[in-house]
Amino acid sequence: MNQQKTNFSNEQMLAFYRDMLRIRRVEEQIGKDAKAGNIPGAVHLYIGQEAVGVGFCSQLSDDDWIASTHRGHGHYLAKGGDSKLLMAEIYGREGGMCKGHGGSMHVADFSKGIIGANGIVGAGISITTGAAWAAQLDGKGAVGIAFFGDGAANQGVLCEAINVAQLWKLPVIFVCENNGFSEFSPSSTVTAGNIVDRAKPYGAAHEAVDGNDLIAVWQCAARAIKRARDGEGPTLIEARTYRQRGHVEAEASFLGSAYRTDEEVAEWIARDPIPAFGKRLLDAEQATRSDLDRIEKEIMGEVAEAVRYAETSPYPDSANQTTSYMFA
Amino acid sequence: MAKKRMIQAINETLHGEMAKDDKIILFGEDVEISLFGDTRGLKDKFGTRVRNMPISETVMSGMAVGAAAAGYKVVCHMMFGNFMYTGFDSIANQASKLRYMTAGQIELPIVYMGVFGGGRSAAAQHSDAMHPMFMNLGGIKVALPATPADATGLLRAAIHDPNPVMFLQAAGRGGESGEVPDEEQIIELGKASTVHEGNDVTMVAIGAMVRSALRAARKLAKDGIGVELIDPRTVVPLDSEAILASVRRTGRLVVVDEARDMCSAASHIAAVCADQAFYALKAPIRRVTVPDVALPYSPPLEKALLPNEGRIADAVREVLGKKAVEEV
Numbered sequence: 001m002n003q004q005k006t007n008f009s010n011e012q013m014l015a016f017y018r019d020m021l022r023i024r025r026v027e028e029q030i031g032k033d034a035k036a037g038n039i040p041g042a043v044h045l046y047i048g049q050e051a052v053g054v055g056f057c058s059q060l061s062d063d064d065w066i067a068s069t070h071r072g073h074g075h076y077l078a079k080g081g082d083s084k085l086l087m088a089e090i091y092g093r094e095g096g097m098c099k100g101h102g103g104s105m106h107v108a109d110f111s112k113g114i115i116g117a118n119g120i121v122g123a124g125i126s127i128t129t130g131a132a133w134a135a136q137l138d139g140k141g142a143v144g145i146a147f148f149g150d151g152a153a154n155q156g157v158l159c160e161a162i163n164v165a166q167l168w169k170l171p172v173i174f175v176c177e178n179n180g181f182s183e184f185s186p187s188s189t190v191t192a193g194n195i196v197d198r199a200k201p202y203g204a205a206h207e208a209v210d211g212n213d214l215i216a217v218w219q220c221a222a223r224a225i226k227r228a229r230d231g232e233g234p235t236l237i238e239a240r241t242y243r244q245r246g247h248v249e250a251e252a253s254f255l256g257s258a259y260r261t262d263e264e265v266a267e268w269i270a271r272d273p274i275p276a277f278g279k280r281l282l283d284a285e286q287a288t289r290s291d292l293d294r295i296e297k298e299i300m301g302e303v304a305e306a307v308r309y310a311e312t313s314p315y316p317d318s319a320n321q322t323t324s325y326m327f328a
Numbered sequence: 329m330a331k332k333r334m335i336q337a338i339n340e341t342l343h344g345e346m347a348k349d350d351k352i353i354l355f356g357e358d359v360e361i362s363l364f365g366d367t368r369g370l371k372d373k374f375g376t377r378v379r380n381m382p383i384s385e386t387v388m389s390g391m392a393v394g395a396a397a398a399g400y401k402v403v404c405h406m407m408f409g410n411f412m413y414t415g416f417d418s419i420a421n422q423a424s425k426l427r428y429m430t431a432g433q434i435e436l437p438i439v440y441m442g443v444f445g446g447g448r449s450a451a452a453q454h455s456d457a458m459h460p461m462f463m464n465l466g467g468i469k470v471a472l473p474a475t476p477a478d479a480t481g482l483l484r485a486a487i488h489d490p491n492p493v494m495f496l497q498a499a500g501r502g503g504e505s506g507e508v509p510d511e512e513q514i515i516e517l518g519k520a521s522t523v524h525e526g527n528d529v530t531m532v533a534i535g536a537m538v539r540s541a542l543r544a545a546r547k548l549a550k551d552g553i554g555v556e557l558i559d560p561r562t563v564v565p566l567d568s569e570a571i572l573a574s575v576r577r578t579g580r581l582v583v584v585d586e587a588r589d590m591c592s593a594a595s596h597i598a599a600v601c602a603d604q605a606f607y608a609l610k611a612p613i614r615r616v617t618v619p620d621v622a623l624p625y626s627p628p629l630e631k632a633l634l635p636n637e638g639r640i641a642d643a644v645r646e647v648l649g650k651k652a653v654e655e656v
Contacts, residue, residue, distance in 0.1 A: 065398060099431040106429045115397055116430065120421050126390020127422060133391060134398030137353065137376065144394070160387035168379070325432040326467060327491050327565075 008215075010286045016214055017281060018295050019058060020050040020274050023074045025299045026083050029307060030073065030090060030104075034249040040092045043104045046074030048212075048244035051273035052177050053078035055217030056145055059225055065113045065131040065144040067124030070105045071243075072117025075147050080112045087306040088313045095313030101325060122148055122155030125174065129161045132172035132228075143171040143228040151182030153195045159202075162236060166204040171228035173221075174199075174236045177211060179243035184251070184259050199236035211239030212273040242268035329509055335502035337476035338366040341483045342403070344512070346374050352487060353395065355379040356388065356405025356441070364443065364502055367405060389415030392438045393422045401437040401487055408450075409442035409458050409496055423492040424467035435490035439483070443499040444472075445536050445586050446634055450499065452622035455630075457535070457586040460593055462494045463564050469493040469517050470564040472535035476506040478561055481515030489517060498536030518565030522574075526554025529644050530574040533559060533584040534593050537616075537635055541584050544640040555644060563593045568600050575601050579610035580647040584635050589617040614643040 008016075027045045034043050046053065049071075057066065057078035068075035076086060082097070089096030090104045097107050108116025115131060118124050125146045132144035152158070153176050165172050182190045199206035205227060209220040217239060224235035244265065246252070281287040332340070346352045354370060360380045362368040371378045381388050385406065392404035406412050412419060419440065427436050446455035462470045471486055471493055473479035479497070486493035523538060524545040533541035538559045545555035556574050560567050575581050581601050585594035594615040601613060616635045624630050 065394070067394075097431075098429060098433070101431050102429040108430045108433060110397065110430070110433045115394065116426075118422075120417055123390065123417060123422055126387040126418055127394035127397070129387060130391030130394025130396075130402075131398040132394070133353075134395040134400050137400070138398075157386045157390070160382070160384035164382055164384060164387060164391075167382070325428045327427075327469070 013281055013286045019054040022299050023050045023077045025303050029303050031249055041103050042248045044071040044248050045245040046071050049177055049241045051214040051217050052211045052239045055214050056221040062112050063142045067115040067128040068117045068147050070119050076107045076114055079114050081109050083306040084309040087310040091310040093313035094316045100316045122152035122157050125157050125161045129172055132170040135171050141229045145173045147175050150178040150187045162202045162204050165234035166202045169233040172234045173224045176238045178238050178240050181243050183247045196238035205235040208238045211241030212271055214277050329507045331505050332476045332508045333503055333505045334476045334479055335365045337480045337508050341480045345487050352401045353377045354403040355381050357381050357383055357407050359405050385411050385415030390418035393418055396436045396438045397434050403439045406442040408454050409444035410453050410456050420465055424465040436492055437490055438492040439486045439495050441495045444496045445499045446623045447500040449625050451625040455623040460587045460591055471562045472496050474538035474559050477508045481513040484514045485517050501536050517562045520558050520560045520567035520570040523559050524557035526556045528554040529580040530578045531555050531557045531582045532597055537584040537586050540637050541640055544637045572605050575605045576608040579608050581613045582643045584616045584640055588620045590620050592617050611647040614647050616640050616643050
């Protein structure tokens with residue numbers, strides 16, 4: 001059975017590693033740029049959660065839909081989004097994916113099935129449910145995946161969506177990335193019970209998974225995707241992971257007090273999904289140190305190229321472009 | 329030409345368009361049995377393209393966005409316009425902004441349907457005229473048909489428009505009849521119609537108010553007062569040119585709107601004319617609207633608040649410098 005798969009080829013394992021590291025290095029650069037004042041707006045980084053996005057998106061094609069969150073760079077990249085266009089968008093430039101109209105919280109590429117990041121917590125849940133209805137009507141086996149956080153799980157729309165998706169047997173997967181925080185509030189202070197249990201009253205499939213273990217995520221995703229493609233309806237997944245960075249970069253400059261301890265952060269950094277996966281590759285002799293170094297170098301080249309592209313792209317022409325996409 | 333009821337005209341248009349274009353899908357609360365009659369018979373004819381929804385406006389308005397983004401032309405029936413407030417996030421934050429935020433990557437053909445307005449003791453939560461709220465969103469067109477012929481022509485245009493369109497039917501007017509052309513008509517969104525000709529005063533009336541305004545115009549004509557009555561038919565886009573041209577000719581303006589006065593369509597139209605036709609004005613502009621209260625249940629109270637023929641005629645006499653009369 002495909003969804004039980006554990007014996008991935010060396011190539012596939014390296015591809016997982018590359019996909020996760022690519023998100024990490026691009027975002028580290030975005031973090032640096034934000035600190036340096038090169039980015040006009042707020043950025044919310046996905047650092048620490050990469051195994052979830054990659055575990056799901058590595059099994060999708062451009063015909064499948066994903067909707068993401070304000071923490072959306074990782075999903076965009078994992079689904080095949082271009083890093084240059086992402087970087088230029090975050091820089092607010094004409095060469096950006098949305099020509100500077102959207103910014104960090106609205107990167108989207110519909111040609112790749114990326115409905116986009118979203119600035120409204122939980123908004124992607126309903127949109128993906130609608131895209132999944134469209135996929136069901138098309139009858140070609142496409143699926144929709146809504147990524148959202150534990151904060152969004154407290155929006156009523158999740159219950160509404162699970163209800164209608166289960167009734168209509170929609171090919172949709174609700175992936176809650178429980179990263180421990182609802183903006184600046186620890187989950188335990190705002191969330192009752194287990195999020196994964198919220199599928200139970202609707203009779204919908206559900207599963208909790210270690211969101212820092214790429215292989216575990218991949219297997220869980222494979223089961224849910226198969227269920228969706230086979231017409232068996234939705235799955236709610238709670239991937240437990242950790243937001244290593246703040247809710248928003250630069251939060252230390254305006255928060256009066258801490259909402260978590262340094263020890264807690266250090267504990268989770270020790271469980272970072274990427275070095276763990278690299279070690280797994282080396283231990284199983286599926287890759288050599290030089291393979292990993294080569295990937296690192298390639299990615300750093302891509303990051304440098306993305307920054308160069310963004311920096312040299314002009315700002316949109318404010319004389320002519322402020323209303324150009326209204327009622328296009 | 330054939331005489332048809334408003335609701336029948338809408339129903340026949342939906343049947344006709346759905347038969348021609350299998351990308352059109354329709355969903356909403358009780359659309360199969362159809363409370364108002366506008367979606368009656370569609371389920372039997374179009375099967376899975378027509379679906380009853382749970383009472384879940386939050387997910388519903390967002391599903392419309394997702395299904396439209398995924399390639400369908402979506403008719404989302406919200407039943408009462410007041411229920412759109414419950415589903416407002418996906419209307420205000422998603423549908424109205426997605427095309428712009430993503431630099432026109434996709435078309436978003438959605439028709440949000442709902443009935444609006446008072447006059448039937450439906451009380452405060454089923455009687456709002458909420459079009460001004462949508463006018464301020466920026467990315468949503470707003471159609472308010474006043475006759476069966478306009479309903480069919482505007483709905484046809486709305487379904488095929490690449491942008492989200494609010495199609496608001498006057499609640500108490502579904503049973504009204506009017507002549508509908510036999511050949512299929514498309515009325516371009518943003519084109520006003522002149523309902524009654526006259527040279528003394530320009531009157532702009534919106535949606536259900538057109539009928540009362542027309543009655544007032546006909547009575548005033550008998551007294552030798554010429555009213556040019558303009559029905560903008562859509563308030564976004566607004567045919568400002570047609571209104572301004574008339575105001576420049578008559579020098580006087582009365583605007584009749586069923587919305588509450590503050591930030592109503594009437595106040596916007598008054599502002600546009602004060603701004604761009606100031607030197608043509610011979611008298612202050614008068615707005616005939618609903619005071620800034622919730623509509624009450626009891627018939628005499630409700631009747632006292634809604635614009636009626638008498639109040640409209642008084643406003644016309646007032647801008648002409650004639651004393652308003654108690655009864656017209």
